[in-house]
Structures are given as C-alpha cells and as structure tokens.
Amino acid sequence: MASPAQQLPPGWTAEWDATHQRYLFIETTTGHTQWEPPVGNPEAPPQPQASPPPAQHSKRRQYAAGQTQAYYGGDALGAAPAQYPAPGAPQQQSQLFTPGLAAVEGQFSQQQGVVGGGQQSYYGEQQPEYINAPQQPAYPHHSPAQMGALADQFGQMNMGIKGPRLVTTNLLTVPPEPRELQQPPPEIVLPPGASVSPSPFSNADSSYQRCTLNAIPTTNALLNKSKLPLGLVLSPYRSLKEGEEQVPLVTDTVIARCRRCRTYINPYVQFIDGGNRWRCCMCSLSNEVPQLFDWDQVRNQPGDRWARPELNHAVVEFVAPTEYMVRPPQPAVYVFLIDVSHNAVQSGMVATATRTILENLERIPDENGRTRVALIAFDTSLYFFSVPAGGESSMLVVSDIDDIFLPKPTDLLVNLSESRAQLEALLGRLSDIFQDNHTIGSALGPALQAGFQLMNPIGGKIIALSSSLPSVGAGALKNREDPKILGTTKESGLLQAASPFYKTFAIECSRAQVCVDMFLFSSSYQDVATLACLPHYTAGQTYYYPAFNASRTEDALKFAHEFSEVLAQPIMLEAVMRIRASKNLRMSSFHGNFFVRSTDLLAMPAVPQDLSYAVEIQIEDTITAPFVVFQTAILHTTCYGERRIRVVTTALPTSSNLSEIFASADQVAIAGLLANKAVERSITHKLEDSRDALFNKLVEILQAYKASMTAAGAGASAQLAVSDNLKMLPVLILGLLKNVGIRQSAQISPDIRAYAQNLLTSLPCQLLIPYIYPTFYSLHNMPAECGTVGEHGVIMPPPLPLTSERLERHGLFLIEDGQTIFLWVGRDAVPQLIIDVFNLPSYEVLRGGKMTLPVLDNSFNQRVNAIVQKTREMRRGPYYPHLYVVKEDAEPLLRLWALSCLIQDRADVLPSYQQFISQLKDKVNGSGY
Structure with missing residues (x-):
C-alpha cells in the first residue's frame, strides 16, 4: 500500500503515531493536525487500514540470514569481521535486535540516505529490504506551480528572510538525536558591509564567545515575548589543540580605542574622512586614527592598514604599552601548601604530589627565568622550607598557628631556575620526612595565611592540597553533614559556606592578586562547598578526589595527570575583564570564578x-x-x-521579527547560561526552587513559541512545537535536572553535590554539554573504521540516544560524561569478547569497578583502547576521567551510577524523556500533571 504522505493534497503530510497506532495528518503551513485524511483526496486510504511504517514496530523482530553479516562478520559489506554475536545464536542464520534500535533506525533511515537492499545503515547494521526502499520525493504529486505557491506561503510566515530559516519541530514525534549537539550554532548573518574586512575570522569563534541568540531583539518587549534568555557564554582563554591557529599578536603597541566608551578598534568600525578617522561601532563617536596605525615599525616604512590583525580577526591580543601598567609586570609565583597529616601520608597523596611537582618542574612556565616557588607543609603545625641557592635546604617548624609569621623572610620564596637542584632534592625526600607522621588534624587556614604573607607583595598562585576537614586555627570547620536533611528543603544550607573566613580571605587574596587552586582528597566529609569559596572568588579552580588512595594505580594516575596539566598551564596574572556592548545593551549579572570589583569590572x-x-x-x-x-x-x-590585552569581539544582527529570534537561538549557550543560573538559585534559595525555575523557563519558551509561531495559538494542541534549532533544549534541561548538582535525591553527599555545582559553573561548553548529556557508544558492533586513525585522528563510533533500550545483553557499551567513563558489559557477552578486551576467560571471572584496560595484541582491543584514549584527550581542560567496568549484574550502586547517565530513562522519582515531554505538553496547554 502506498504511504498516505504520497497521496495527500498540497500542503499536507502524514506522520505515524506509534502510541495510537494510526496516522496523524498535519498541515505543514499552519501546524494544524487531525486524525482523518484531509478532504479533497478521495484516494487516501481509510485511516484504520493504514499500515504503520515497519520501523515503528514495537516487538522484537528476527532478521533474515543475509541481513546479519555486519554483525557476524563476512564479505557482504566488505567490513572487518565483528567477532561477537549473541551467545547461542546460530551462526549465519538469524539475529535478535533490541526493539529500541530497530525503531530509531527506522526513524533515521531516510535521513541517512539508506538505499538499496545491501547497504549498511548509520549504525552499522544490515537493514531489511522494506526499510531500504528508494526514497520518495517529499511532495511527489506537486507541480512546480504548487511548489511555488508553497514557497510563497513560507515566505509569508517570515521564513528565510535573512539568517537561519525557522523550521518547526514536533517534540512528541522527534526523539533526541545526539549528533545535533555537535552542530555549530545557528548562522550569524550580518548586513552587507558590516565588517571592514572580508576575513572569515572577523567574528569570534563560538569556542571563545557565544551568545544565546544570534539575532538580537530590537526591544525588550520582543525579548520578553520570546521568553528566551539573553546572555553570553565565554571562554576567552581556551587552550589550543595541535594545528589550531594561535591568537594574532599586535606587537607595535599602537592601540586604537574609542575616546568615549573605550572600545578597542575591531573589524566592525567604519573609516570616515578619507580614512583619517574611524567611527566606533558601539557608541558611534568619531575618533582619530593613530599616526602610527599605517606605519610598519619593524621595516620602518608605510604599512598596509588592511593587513592589521585587529581589522581582520575578532580574537586578537595587544602588547600593552607602559600606560597600561600600575607596576612592572610581576613574575609567576607558585606557593604549594601540602597537607602532611596522617591521612594525607597514608593515602599516598603526599608522595604522589611531591613526585608530580618534581617531574614537572621543567614544565612550570619559566621562559624568562623569573618564576618563583615556595613549599609549605602543614598538619596542626606549619613546616616552612628554606631553600638557599647553592646551599642545603632546612625545615622551620611553627607551632603557634594563632598568630602567623614567617620564620625567615628570605630563602622561603626562591627562584625556580637558581634553586632548581635544591628544590629537586627537597621534593625527593619530602614524603620520607613525614612518612611516620601520626598527627591527625589540619591547619589549612593558617597555612593559607602564611602563603598569602609570603606572596602578598607580588601576587601569584597558591596551590593547596588538603586531605581532611580543616580542624584547628583560623577557618576551622565542623562536620555538618547530616543524612536526615539530605533531600529536604534544608539541604541547600549545606551548599553554602559554613564560615565567613574563606570568603573574606578570598577577597583579600583578590586585592593582592593572589589566586587559589584547591585539590581536595578526603575519604570523609571535607566541606567542599566552603573550601570552594577560595577558588570561586580568586578565579581559581577546585579539584576533588573523594576517597583518594594512591595504592590504586588509577587514582594516582588521574591526580598526577590533572595536577601536572595545571602546573604546565600558561596562566594569565593580575587580570581584569570588562565586557562592553552596543548602545542600549547592558551586562546585568555575571556568573563564574572571579570577584566583581566594581559594577562591571571582574577581577x-x-x-x-x-x-x-x-x-x-x-x-x-x-x-x-x-x-x-x-x-x-x-x-x-x-x-x-609581558603585559597584554586580549580582545574578543562578536557582532550579531538585530531583528524585530520573532521568527528570526527563535531561528537564531543557540541551545548549547542557553543550556550553559541556565546551568549557571540554576546553581546560583540552588544556593541563594532552595534546590527545589532551582529545579522549578529550570522547568518553568522551558515551559515559558515552549508556550511563547506555540502562541506566536503556530496556528494553535493559546488553545490546546496535539503537538509540542519548537523551532528545529531548539529541539535538543528539552533533553539538555532534563540532563540538568538529573545532574548530580541539582538532582532530587536523598543519596547524594553534600561534597559530591557541591563539586558537581562547581563543574556546572566553570566548564566550557565543550565539556559542559557531555557533563549534562553524556555520550553513549555501542562498541561490540561498531563500524569497522571506528577506533582506527582517520584524517582527523581516531574515528569515534556514532553516538546513541541515552536510553537503556539500546543496551543488549551480549553487548559492550561505553558511556562517558567528561568526568567518568563506564564500560558496560552485558551478562551474555561471549567469552571471545571478554578475552579480546580484558584478557580474561569469561564474564564470570571479570571484576567490575575502577580499572585500567590492558593493551593486547588484537585489533578489537586496540580499537577500544584508542576510543577510550581519544575520549580522554579530545576535549579541552586538564580532566582525566576514571574508567569503570560495569557488569550488567554488578553491585547495585555502581550499576545505578552508570545507568543514571542514560538520562532519557526513568530513574527513581525522575521522569523519562517521554514522561518529561508529556509533562511539558500538559503545562504548555495549560493543564496540570
């Protein structure tokens, strides 16, 4: 029987509704839906007789022999043999597939262009003939005139006037597609002549700075009507991967700025008066072009203005002249505060930390030989180390921690180059000095005060490594973890700082240009929420290693890798950041790790x-x-x-057209902004308020879209409509609601929750998105090229939707969120798979938990190892995820932890994606749930 979609009048299409087992007829121009075929098409088949698309079949289906070659291995596809069929399945005869897999493959078969009976689908499976039918035109019976009329109708709906075209999607029928999140944000279409340069780099790359809307509403009323949040998400100092362009550097110290608003010259200014003056793109003031702007100081001859980096690149760095300096540029200063109490020594933290510093002294930035370093150890006393150049180092003990003083003003903070040999000797024996230390307790606060005194005149970075709750001296904390209040309205109190000392001290540090990084290792409560105040207000970062034990190789490796990356990072010292915008735009609030020194100056x-x-x-x-x-x-x-100014410029068109505003919305940037707002609200109000605010914001956006962009208006609708570029926003919000930092649960410890919130507010989008919407791969049947090296490095498997429907009992799967990697092993996995991956004889012998994959002499093992390695390396940042092997019948906590990443499933009191969408639909239509 022909599909109803091929027999409808112009302007109509049909979709199969699996829930009601019938076709839904949709008028494409208005979004109107009905169950009966539209009048005027007598040939349309009667609705009850319509047969569903085979892909929507809800039962397990057995596939024919010739259609399982991709899974079993063979020459039908020319692919390498895949060794791991389901146990007990007769070779070369038949294969059971999970229903979810068949369903989703069917939905995407046309998108993937799967044609012809012998083709391989996107997921690497062989498809039945009826799925691989030749693709039909979208409107097979339309004449060119009818198509023209259809185009006119779309034109009247303000689609495609300029910028991205608005396409409406029904969330009820379109499941989340993970690859959508890898797409660039909606295109920025500026008016002709906006830039003085034709350079492709005249607008900032989204990895540096992205806006939630790539077309800015002309009025606040229009913004409010859309209900979309307006904000910037930025990572101005993102790291550069191999092969990426360096930020252009302007070295001639000719810096052209607007006299009134102090905007730096950029590709969006206008040159007037014969090129002698330039008009500011922010405030329109006319400014003189500096005399040396057109002069090449290196060659001492006239230069080409149009070749200057600041007119061709949106991200540029200037070498600052002396008027930008309050004092001569400071050297880089590192003060290490190392906890040497009994817990720290026994866990192996001290030995691992000192060895890592020792091995990375060469990597600490010190090109000009000015970097200075100090070491202070602490338990309930402080231990200073005098490291004179050319002499023996000595230890000075200060037991009076109530009135901190430096026992020796000189030789505590030493030049890294000059005292290199002494530092290496000291680091080599530091763990031995304290190996028999039985002191329990931590004077972290006094240690911080001592480090601050040491570097107060210069500024720099304090790196504090602590293994227990601070218990004596300034900043001492009490254990306030109370299981009874977890999951109640009082829980948010545990996410607020317990002592004002750390915030007050952090503001002092900020004033003196001192930044603090915290590395926390406690096996019991450590009050991460309070200690994270220091990095939060001093622009540092917090790293947390719960139950750290260096005797587990994986723990030592993770900490050593992340610590060494932090040590080797080039850091930007004594920085101030200001964000400027065109007339009638104002920065209203700021989120992130910094201190707001004045209304808009971030220290x-x-x-x-x-x-x-x-x-x-x-x-x-x-x-x-x-x-x-x-x-x-x-x-x-x-x-x-060297004193420098980094400038990042983004230009965006304005629009008074609501459809353009919706079509320009960047769902990734919106998720990043809402994550920051949700964390802030959970601390200032309650966790429940934070979750409600996220859900309500999503409902508002969908209601605004329905009212303004669909024919349903304010009435009830059978659809849940949103623009195509926002179709992943609901699942991202669901991921946020299920994230450890915000999730409703009485089982999450305050330290784990506080650290998750720290990640939500500090991770760049490239790391944040997998953290709230993890990545899920099937490894046992991945395409043959996955795990091998291609043009752009290791080829990764296609990502799967985050639902346990995709888990097969004989399969091997990888789930990762940027912080943790899970290898899920099905209970019916064949022995050959276990041998090839783990070098063990059978599933029963395999032990779950934290582990390092062995490297074996077989191609499948090497491909899996390559995928794990690529997962650890492909994103920016120092993080090195642990690998956990999770057996299908593993211990419940580990199994639940892994399954909690599959956010489209129902978990505890949290809804599945389908339930969540139904709740949204009820709310958008005005009814409760």
Whole structure:
C-alpha cells in the first residue's frame, strides 16, 4: 500500500503515531493536525487500514540470514569481521535486535540516505529490504506551480528572510538525536558591509564567545515575548589543540580605542574622512586614527592598514604599552601548601604530589627565568622550607598557628631556575620526612595565611592540597553533614559556606592578586562547598578526589595527570575583564570564578585556561542599529612577564521579527547560561526552587513559541512545537535536572553535590554539554573504521540516544560524561569478547569497578583502547576521567551510577524523556500533571 504522505493534497503530510497506532495528518503551513485524511483526496486510504511504517514496530523482530553479516562478520559489506554475536545464536542464520534500535533506525533511515537492499545503515547494521526502499520525493504529486505557491506561503510566515530559516519541530514525534549537539550554532548573518574586512575570522569563534541568540531583539518587549534568555557564554582563554591557529599578536603597541566608551578598534568600525578617522561601532563617536596605525615599525616604512590583525580577526591580543601598567609586570609565583597529616601520608597523596611537582618542574612556565616557588607543609603545625641557592635546604617548624609569621623572610620564596637542584632534592625526600607522621588534624587556614604573607607583595598562585576537614586555627570547620536533611528543603544550607573566613580571605587574596587552586582528597566529609569559596572568588579552580588512595594505580594516575596539566598551564596574572556592548545593551549579572570589583569590572588574580564565564544581558531601550557588537577585553600579565590585552569581539544582527529570534537561538549557550543560573538559585534559595525555575523557563519558551509561531495559538494542541534549532533544549534541561548538582535525591553527599555545582559553573561548553548529556557508544558492533586513525585522528563510533533500550545483553557499551567513563558489559557477552578486551576467560571471572584496560595484541582491543584514549584527550581542560567496568549484574550502586547517565530513562522519582515531554505538553496547554 502506498504511504498516505504520497497521496495527500498540497500542503499536507502524514506522520505515524506509534502510541495510537494510526496516522496523524498535519498541515505543514499552519501546524494544524487531525486524525482523518484531509478532504479533497478521495484516494487516501481509510485511516484504520493504514499500515504503520515497519520501523515503528514495537516487538522484537528476527532478521533474515543475509541481513546479519555486519554483525557476524563476512564479505557482504566488505567490513572487518565483528567477532561477537549473541551467545547461542546460530551462526549465519538469524539475529535478535533490541526493539529500541530497530525503531530509531527506522526513524533515521531516510535521513541517512539508506538505499538499496545491501547497504549498511548509520549504525552499522544490515537493514531489511522494506526499510531500504528508494526514497520518495517529499511532495511527489506537486507541480512546480504548487511548489511555488508553497514557497510563497513560507515566505509569508517570515521564513528565510535573512539568517537561519525557522523550521518547526514536533517534540512528541522527534526523539533526541545526539549528533545535533555537535552542530555549530545557528548562522550569524550580518548586513552587507558590516565588517571592514572580508576575513572569515572577523567574528569570534563560538569556542571563545557565544551568545544565546544570534539575532538580537530590537526591544525588550520582543525579548520578553520570546521568553528566551539573553546572555553570553565565554571562554576567552581556551587552550589550543595541535594545528589550531594561535591568537594574532599586535606587537607595535599602537592601540586604537574609542575616546568615549573605550572600545578597542575591531573589524566592525567604519573609516570616515578619507580614512583619517574611524567611527566606533558601539557608541558611534568619531575618533582619530593613530599616526602610527599605517606605519610598519619593524621595516620602518608605510604599512598596509588592511593587513592589521585587529581589522581582520575578532580574537586578537595587544602588547600593552607602559600606560597600561600600575607596576612592572610581576613574575609567576607558585606557593604549594601540602597537607602532611596522617591521612594525607597514608593515602599516598603526599608522595604522589611531591613526585608530580618534581617531574614537572621543567614544565612550570619559566621562559624568562623569573618564576618563583615556595613549599609549605602543614598538619596542626606549619613546616616552612628554606631553600638557599647553592646551599642545603632546612625545615622551620611553627607551632603557634594563632598568630602567623614567617620564620625567615628570605630563602622561603626562591627562584625556580637558581634553586632548581635544591628544590629537586627537597621534593625527593619530602614524603620520607613525614612518612611516620601520626598527627591527625589540619591547619589549612593558617597555612593559607602564611602563603598569602609570603606572596602578598607580588601576587601569584597558591596551590593547596588538603586531605581532611580543616580542624584547628583560623577557618576551622565542623562536620555538618547530616543524612536526615539530605533531600529536604534544608539541604541547600549545606551548599553554602559554613564560615565567613574563606570568603573574606578570598577577597583579600583578590586585592593582592593572589589566586587559589584547591585539590581536595578526603575519604570523609571535607566541606567542599566552603573550601570552594577560595577558588570561586580568586578565579581559581577546585579539584576533588573523594576517597583518594594512591595504592590504586588509577587514582594516582588521574591526580598526577590533572595536577601536572595545571602546573604546565600558561596562566594569565593580575587580570581584569570588562565586557562592553552596543548602545542600549547592558551586562546585568555575571556568573563564574572571579570577584566583581566594581559594577562591571571582574577581577581575576590568575586566569587558568578553559574556564567558562556567563553574563546576562538586558535591553534597556529600542535598538535602531542593524547590528550590535559585544567586546570582551582582558588586561593581564602573561606568565612570561609581558603585559597584554586580549580582545574578543562578536557582532550579531538585530531583528524585530520573532521568527528570526527563535531561528537564531543557540541551545548549547542557553543550556550553559541556565546551568549557571540554576546553581546560583540552588544556593541563594532552595534546590527545589532551582529545579522549578529550570522547568518553568522551558515551559515559558515552549508556550511563547506555540502562541506566536503556530496556528494553535493559546488553545490546546496535539503537538509540542519548537523551532528545529531548539529541539535538543528539552533533553539538555532534563540532563540538568538529573545532574548530580541539582538532582532530587536523598543519596547524594553534600561534597559530591557541591563539586558537581562547581563543574556546572566553570566548564566550557565543550565539556559542559557531555557533563549534562553524556555520550553513549555501542562498541561490540561498531563500524569497522571506528577506533582506527582517520584524517582527523581516531574515528569515534556514532553516538546513541541515552536510553537503556539500546543496551543488549551480549553487548559492550561505553558511556562517558567528561568526568567518568563506564564500560558496560552485558551478562551474555561471549567469552571471545571478554578475552579480546580484558584478557580474561569469561564474564564470570571479570571484576567490575575502577580499572585500567590492558593493551593486547588484537585489533578489537586496540580499537577500544584508542576510543577510550581519544575520549580522554579530545576535549579541552586538564580532566582525566576514571574508567569503570560495569557488569550488567554488578553491585547495585555502581550499576545505578552508570545507568543514571542514560538520562532519557526513568530513574527513581525522575521522569523519562517521554514522561518529561508529556509533562511539558500538559503545562504548555495549560493543564496540570
């Protein structure tokens, strides 16, 4: 029987509704839906007789012999043999597939262009003939005139006037597609002539700075009507992967800035008066072009203005002249505070930390030989180390921790190059000095005060490594973990700082250009929420290793890798950041690790790479300009002693058309901004308020879209409509609601929750998205090229939707969220798979838990290892995820932890994706649930 979609009048299409087992007829121009075929098509088959598409079949289906070659191995596809059929399945005869797999493959078969009976689908399976039918045109019976009329109708709906075209999607019938999150944000279409340069780099790459809307509403009323949040998500100091372009450097110290608003010259200014003056793109003031702007100082001859980096690149760095310096550029200073109490020594933290510092002394930034280093150990006393150049190091003990003083003003903070030999000797024996230390307790607060005194005149970075709750001296904390209040309205109190000492001390540090990084290792409660205040207000970062034990190789390796990456990072010292915007736009609130020194000046004593910040923006008055500009400027000292200004410029068109606003929305940036707002609300209000605010914001957006962009208007609708570019936003919000930092649960410890919130507010989008929407791969039947090296490195398997429907009892799967990697092994996995991957005889012998995969002499093992390695390396940041092997019948906690990553499933009191969408539909239609 022909598909109803091929027999409908112009402007109509049909979709199979698996829930009601019948076709739903949709008018494409208005979104109107009905169960009966539209009048005017007598040939349409009667609705009850319509047969469903085979892909929507809900029962397990047995496939024919010739259609399982991709799984069993053979020459039908020319692929390498896949060794792992389901146990007990007769070779070369038949194969059972999971129903979820068949269903989703069917939905995507047309998108993937699967044609002809012998083709391989996107998922590497052989498809039955009836799925592989030749693709039909979308409107097979339409004449060119009818198609033209259809185009006119779309034109009247303001589709495709300029910028991205608005396409409406029904969330009830379109499941989440993970690959959508790898797409670039909606295209930025500026008016012709907006940029003075035709350079492709004249607008900032989204990895540096992205806006939640790539077309800015001209009025605040229009923004409010859309209910979309307006803000910037930025990572101005993102790291560079091999092969990526360096940020262009302007070395001639000719810096052109607007006299009124202090905007830096950029590709969006206008040159007037014969090129002698330039008009600011922010405030329209006319400024003189500096005399040396057109002069090549290196060759001492006239230069080409149009070749200057600041007119061709949106991300550029200037070498700052002396007027940008309050004092000479400071050297890089590192003060290590190492907990040497009994717990720290016994866990192996001290030995691992000192060995890592020793092995990475060469990697600490010190090109100009100015870097200075100090070591302070602490338990309930402080231990200073005098390291004179050319002499023997000595230890000085200070037991009076109530009135901190430096026992020897000189030789505590030493030049890294000059005292290298002494530092190496000291680090080599430091763990031995304290190996028999039985002191229990931590004077972290006094140790921080001592480190601050040591570097107060210069500034720099304190790196504190602590293995227990601070118990004596300033900043001492009490264990406030109470299982009875977990999951109640009082839980948010545990996410707030318990002592004002750390915030007050952090503000002192910020004033003195001192940044603090915290590495926390306790096996019991450590009050991460309080200790994370220090990095939060000093622009540092917190790293947490619960129950750390260096005798487990995996623990030692993770900490050593992350610590060494932090040590080797180039850091930006004594930085201040300001974000400017065009007239009638104002930065209203800031989220991230910094201290707001004045209304809009962000103080950052030392800026690590790959930290993210979020800024909310308000529209104060009607915007009349055809486009607006946002410019982030950070004045800083490099760790090599040079004062520089990094400038990041983004230009975006303005629009008074609501459909353009929706079509330009960036779902990834919106998720990043909402994650920051949710964490802030969970601390200032309650966790429940935070979850409600996220859900309600999503409902508002969908209601606004339905009211303005669909024919249903304010009435009830059978669809849940949203623009195509926002179709992953609901599943991202669901991922946030199920994230450890915000999730409703009485089982999450305050330390784990506080650390998760720290990640939600500091991870760049490239790391944040997998953290709230993990990646899920099937390894046992992945295409033959996956795990091998291609043009762009190791080829990764296609990502799967996050549902346990995709888990097969004989399969091997990888689930990862950027912080943890799970290898899920089905209970019916064949012995050959276990032998090839783990070098063990059978599933029964395999032990679950944290482990390192063996490297074996077989191609499948090497491919799996390559995928795990690529997963650890492909994103920016120092993180090195642990690998856990999870057996299908593993211990419940580990199994539940892994399954909690499959956020489209129901878990505990949290809804599945389908339930979540149903709740949204009820709310959008105005009814409760």
